[in-house]
Amino acid sequence: xxxxxxxxxxxxxxxxxxxxxxxxxxxxxxxxxxxxxxxxxxxxxxxxxxxxxxxxxxxxxxxxxxxxxxxxxxxxxxxxxxxxxxxxxxxxxxxxxxxxxxxxxxxxxxxxxxxxxxxxxxxxxxxxxxxxxxxxxxxxxxxxxxxxxxxxxxxxxxxxxxxxxxxxxxxxxxxxxxxxxxxxxxxxxxxxxxxxxxxxxxxxxxxxxxxxxxxxxxxxxxxxxxxxxxxxxxxxxxxxxxxxxxxxxxxxxxxxxxxxxxxxxxxxxxxxxxxxxxxxxxxxxxxxxxxxxxxxxxxxxxxxxxxxxxxxxxxxxxxxxxxxxxxxxxxxxxxxxxxxxxxxxxxxxxxxxxxxxxxxxxxxxxxxxxxxxxxxxxxxxxxxxxxxxxxxxxxxxxxxxxxxxxxxxxxxxxxxxxxxxxxxxxxxxxxxxxxxxxxxxxxxxxxxxxxxxxxxxxxxxxxxxxxxxxxxxxxxxxxxxxxxxxxxxxxxxxxxxxxxxxxxxxxxxxxxxxxxxxxxxxxxxxxxxxxxxxxxxxxxxxxxxxxxxxxxxxxxxxxxxxxxxxxxxxxxxxxxxxxxxxxxxxxxxxxxxxxxxxxxxxxxxxxxxxxxxxxxxxxxxxxxxxxxxxxxxxxxxxxxxxxxxxxxxxxxxxxxxxxxxxxxxxxxxxxxxxxxxxxxxxxxxxxxxxxxxxxxxxxxxxxxxxxxxxxxxxxxxxxxxxxxxxxxxxxxxxxxxxxxxxxxxxxxxxxxxxxxxxxxxxxxxxxxxxxxxxxxxxxxxxxxxxxxxxxxxxxxxxxxxxxxxxxxxxxxx
Numbered sequence: 001x002x003x004x005x006x007x008x009x010x011x012x013x014x015x016x017x018x019x020x021x022x023x024x025x026x027x028x029x030x031x032x033x034x035x036x037x038x039x040x041x042x043x044x045x046x047x048x049x050x051x052x053x054x055x056x057x058x059x060x061x062x063x064x065x066x067x068x069x070x071x072x073x074x075x076x077x078x079x080x081x082x083x084x085x086x087x088x089x090x091x092x093x094x095x096x097x098x099x100x101x102x103x104x105x106x107x108x109x110x111x112x113x114x115x116x117x118x119x120x121x122x123x124x125x126x127x128x129x130x131x132x133x134x135x136x137x138x139x140x141x142x143x144x145x146x147x148x149x150x151x152x153x154x155x156x157x158x159x160x161x162x163x164x165x166x167x168x169x170x171x172x173x174x175x176x177x178x179x180x181x182x183x184x185x186x187x188x189x190x191x192x193x194x195x196x197x198x199x200x201x202x203x204x205x206x207x208x209x210x211x212x213x214x215x216x217x218x219x220x221x222x223x224x225x226x227x228x229x230x231x232x233x234x235x236x237x238x239x240x241x242x243x244x245x246x247x248x249x250x251x252x253x254x255x256x257x258x259x260x261x262x263x264x265x266x267x268x269x270x271x272x273x274x275x276x277x278x279x280x281x282x283x284x285x286x287x288x289x290x291x292x293x294x295x296x297x298x299x300x301x302x303x304x305x306x307x308x309x310x311x312x313x314x315x316x317x318x319x320x321x322x323x324x325x326x327x328x329x330x331x332x333x334x335x336x337x338x339x340x341x342x343x344x345x346x347x348x349x350x351x352x353x354x355x356x357x358x359x360x361x362x363x364x365x366x367x368x369x370x371x372x373x374x375x376x377x378x379x380x381x382x383x384x385x386x387x388x389x390x391x392x393x394x395x396x397x398x399x400x401x402x403x404x405x406x407x408x409x410x411x412x413x414x415x416x417x418x419x420x421x422x423x424x425x426x427x428x429x430x431x432x433x434x435x436x437x438x439x440x441x442x443x444x445x446x447x448x449x450x451x452x453x454x455x456x457x458x459x460x461x462x463x464x465x466x467x468x469x470x471x472x473x474x475x476x477x478x479x480x481x482x483x484x485x486x487x488x489x490x491x492x493x494x495x496x497x498x499x500x501x502x503x504x505x506x507x508x509x510x511x512x513x514x515x516x517x518x519x520x521x522x523x524x525x526x527x528x529x530x531x532x533x534x535x536x537x538x539x540x541x542x543x544x545x546x547x548x549x550x551x552x553x554x555x556x557x558x559x560x561x562x563x564x565x566x567x568x569x570x571x572x573x574x575x576x577x578x579x580x581x582x583x584x585x586x587x588x589x590x591x592x593x594x595x596x597x598x599x600x601x602x603x604x605x606x607x608x609x610x611x612x613x614x615x616x617x618x619x620x621x622x623x624x625x626x627x628x629x630x631x632x633x634x635x636x637x638x639x640x641x642x643x644x645x646x647x648x649x650x651x652x653x654x655x656x657x658x659x660x661x662x663x664x665x666x667x668x669x670x671x672x673x674x675x676x677x678x679x680x681x682x683x684x685x686x687x688x689x690x691x692x693x694x695x696x697x698x699x700x701x702x703x704x705x706x707x708x709x710x711x712x713x714x715x716x717x718x719x720x721x722x723x724x725x726x727x728x729x730x731x732x733x734x735x736x737x738x739x740x741x742x743x744x745x746x747x748x749x750x751x752x753x754x755x756x757x758x759x760x761x762x763x764x765x766x767x768x769x770x771x772x773x774x775x776x777x778x779x780x781x782x783x784x785x786x787x788x789x790x791x792x793x794x795x796x797x798x799x800x801x802x803x804x805x806x807x808x809x810x811x812x813x
Contacts, residue, residue, distance in 0.1 A: 031407060032345070034325065035490040035677040037699050037723060039407040040302050042324045042345050043400055044337075044389035047085060050076045052517055053340040053384040056329040057100045064088075064124075065331065065338060066109055068100045069384065072517040077111050077122070079129055082333055085388060088127045093120070095523045098191070098514075099151040099162060110160060110175070112148040115141035115524035119148055119162060121175060135160070135178045137171055141524030149207075150192030150235075154199050163190035163204050165515075166526060170204060170215060182220050186213055189535060191233040196259065197241035205232040205246060207511065208535040212246055212255075214262060226262050228255035230539050231510055234329075236285040243312055245285050245294065249510040250539040252280035254296055256312065265313045270296050270305040271718075272320065272405060273412035278539050279718030281510050284330040286337070288391070293318070295337060297327040299510065300718070303404045304330060304339065306397065319401035321392065324385050326513070332391075339387040410722030418709055418725050425687040426727040427709045434710045435734070436687055437657035440649065441613045441707060443503055443559055444638065445582070445620035446496070446668030446775065449487060449678045452635075453480055458693050459487035462673035465794065467786045468619075468635045474742040475643030479662075479682045484729045485693045489681040491666050492700040492719065495520060495775060497529040499665030504542040504560065504613075506701040506720035512536050531560040531567030538716065543704065545570045546713045547611055555602075557595050558582075558615035581615065584628070584767045587748070588618045588641035596648050608654050611711055616641050620668075623781045624752050625762035631782045633750040640748065643741035646684060650738035659685035659710065661703050669775035669796050671783070676796035683726060686734035699723055758784045 031039040051071025058065055067078040075096040079089040099112025099119065109122045109129065119135040138144035145166040153160045153175065160173040168189045172182040188208030195202055204213040211225040212232060229248025232255070236245040244257040252275075256266040270282045282305075284297025292310040304321040324341025331338045392400055420428040427434050447468070454461035455469040456477065463469075470477045480486075493499035497516035498508035512529055519525040529536055540546070547554040548570045555574050560567045562581030566574070578594040580586045595614055602608045619638040622628035629637070642662065649655055662682040672678045681703065702723035708715060715721035752759060758781040765778065776796065783793035 035675055035699075036492050036701070036719070037409050037490075037697065038302060040325055040345065041322045041403050041407060042341070042385075042387055043322050043392075043403075044387050046324065046341075046345060046385040046387045047080070047087065048344075049340065049384035049386050050074060050078060050090075051383060052328075052342050053386070054098045054328050054342065054514060055100045056331055056338065056340050056386075057102060058331050058333060059102045059106050060104055061106055062333045063106070064102075064127075065333075065386075066100055066102065066111075067340060067386070068096050068098065068111060070097050070114070070514070070518065071384075072521040075114070075521070075523070077109075077120075077129065079109075079124075079127070080386065081127060082336075082338075089129045091122070091129050091132075095518075097147060097165075097518060098149045101151040101153050101160075103153055103157045104155045105157065108153075108157065108175070110135075110151050110153065112151060112162070114518060115147050115166070117141065117144050117146040117148070119151065119160070119173070121178075133178065135173055135175060137162075137164075137180065145526065147525065149190055150205070152193050152195045152202070154195060161193055161195065161202055163193050165189045165191070165207065168208070170202070172217075172220070184215065184220060184222065186222070187211070187225065192235050194235040194237050194244065196237070197239075201259075203235055203237075203244055205235050207231060207233055210248075212244070212257070224262060226257055226264065228257070228264060229253045229267070233283050233510060234285050236287065238287060238291050245287075247282045247285050247296065249281045249283050249299075250278055252278065252282055252298070254282060254285065254294070256309070256315070258312075266315060268294075268296070268305075268307055268315055270298055272301060272303075272408060272410070273415075275412060275415060275718065275721075277415065277715060277718045277721055278507055279410070281513075283510055284328060284339075286330040286332045288332055289334065295321075295330050295332065297323075297330045297339065299326045299328060299342065299513075300507075301404070301408065302327065303407070304337070319397045320404035321389060321397070321400045322403045322407060323387050323389075328514075335391045337387075337389040337391060339389065341385045341387060344383050344385045408718075408722065409724075410718040415715060415721045418705060420709075420725060420727045423732050424727045425710075425730045425732055426706055426725055427712075429709075430712050430714060432709075435657065435732075436659045436685065436710050437610060438608060438654050438659070439611050439707050439710055440645075440658060440660045441611070442616050442642065442645070442660065442662040443500070443613065444642075444662065444664045445617040446666055446670075447619055447635075447664050447680060448667045448670040448672035448676065449489070449674070449680050450672040451670050452476060452680045453485070453487070454673075456480060456485060459485050460674065460695070461487065465671045465673060467783065468632065468639075471745045472632050472636050473639040474745055475639045475646070476680065476682065478643075478742055479646070479684055479739075480680070482691060483682065483684050483688045486681050486683070486696075486698060486729075487693070488695050489663070489679060489698045490675065490677040490700075491664060491679045493666040495666050495669075497527070500530045500560070501536070501538075502700050503663070503665045503704075504544075505538045505716050506704045506723075507538050507717035509536055509538055528567075531571075537568075540716065541570060542568065543611075543707075543713070543716065544568070544574065544613075546708075546716060547711070550711075550713055552611055552711050552713065553607075553609040554611040554613075555598075555609045556613045557598070558591060558617075559613040579615070582617050582620070584618060584620065584622045584634070587629075588616050588637045589644075589748075591616055592641040592644045595645060599648070599652070603652055603654065611707070614645070616645070619664075621778070621782055622752075622767050623762035623765055623778050624754065624756070624758040624785050625765060625767070626752050626755065626759050628752050628762075628767075629748075630750045630752050631785045632746060633748050636744045636746050637748045640741070640744050643739075646739040647741040655738065656686055656734070656736055659683065659687065661707060663700060663703055666775075668779060670779045671794045672797060674797065683729045684739070686736045687730050687732070689729055689731050690735055692729070694728055696724065696728055698726060702726060752785075754789075756789050758789060
């Protein structure tokens, strides 16, 4: 048999490496290791697209492919000639989101204008996007909340149907007259729609529910709802119109519906293993030309699942095809499979570096033409790609399938038995006991490793990038030096919107991943990603829901709620009454005080919970906004609060059975010489090793997996199930020495007094909610507050960790 030998693991190629940026151009056996621990090895060849392509549509003749790019930076519409495989035209749009449809005569291309609440009608002539008209559904955001999503037009091109994700409606429109003919309320926010071949019925995926709405167009009413999986998104009708395929993102499934009976005749599981764990994020569908093969895009598995659907109700798995990072759309033309990869083929560095913000754009958001969009934000650095893949022959598909399995760290075995070692305090499976009984989980806000710990010579740091070194963060330096220094830890998230979801569920749903870039780009949209909207929840909830079901006691201090008010049902009655949420005007000392008071009362009552989440968040900073606490003072305040909590806990009666995990929800796109996802993280407790430097690659999901194993909880997603637990950080020989807090070495009361360009920029920042300011922009003013107003902050780095593999013949397995 053939056996794979790893010759070189974790070889870091930095931002300028062609090998890292263009894996498709490298010889066989190459994989790109992503910061989250998963790998990609895209099949075929690729064409660069824009920022977060969410949808593609083939023109009726198959000549063109249209792409809508819906990311944080420049949003755009692209037209690709499929014969030459070249981009023939591109239009920058102020706002766009998902909706895309050609007219039957191929003379019109309709595009969702997102929260501008209109549909753009582009004429196509000589392979160019020419004159455009605007079909207005209402006033632009925030005067109206509409946001058209999926679009479809009838054959006569006299009726256009669009469904919306903000007001959850179906709009029926006469495109020529730009007139709304009918507005129908839907039961939940919608994603896409599909028109029956006889044009009597419209099917609508209810993204915020578990159903497909059936709209009788003659009666202009919803006649029924077909129950499908959770978060139904893309819809696909076969040519006969007798089968409707529904992608269900939260269930990792495709529902196959008989349109005559309106019944699900089959549910196709798209996962690599037989698992109920969320994490494949099924969200794209395409049929082969003969309609015998179904290609399914699994966004979070970075692959296509391939099924033989020749016998409806008896579909058979054929294998998998590796594609790029976060595939969002798949189409088939002839013998070619076209895949839009939302985050491209790898990470990359900001090629231009941070640029001064436009004075005309006081919000801090850069929009407009690509030429003007110089301030690149973390989301904007993930440029999408379009993969062109020849339909694989059976033997090729087998090879592709092996590649997909080699790319994923998740396995069915790991779901039941985690990596670990005998005798370690971290169990390997549910049912095993740990000497640790109390888990304290501290979530901070947004720093990179080099910004804080880059000055530690024993770690892989760059001190030239350190803003908050030992003088500012003496306690965090002491924790890293006296317990374990982790210099190879990466957050799974890009920003706080998905960061708090990843930090509490080891997953961010398709709703979160596909909507936060729009809101972070200053283009409107309903937000509240920390439990305020049930549509954003993972299928089985957050870690507190798992604790509740398992009978594990738990409590939250400012995470997903504040002052006793919970954002989600499972936290009701489990919130500390005096703990604030995110608020930069409240010192972290107040948060430490609230925890100490609450904790002491629980100690007296003998009711210290097994799991506690603490939000200690002022390392976010308020930039250089005049009168606000300075960035260094804010981070020092955060450091002292962490030190106080550790000292208080370590002198308590539960210390001997406790462990503390500390991480940032995201890295805020700051400078780091390895990767902008690399972040400081800490593990503290009697069973944690002392004075150890550990270079093992860890992630947010790995931290959660470790907590779950201690508490006896199952994994929540494929990501924590496949992640490396932190068993290497632990010892079975405890050291009960308490921690002694280090008092601040700088004043915590220092306020911003300078009047300069950074302070003027900071005046327009919204600090009412974390990450309401573009992270790169905030990081730049923070950099200048420490390094000087004339200093230039280095560009954020996107690294690809390349694993070189060689296949070798062997007689043994």
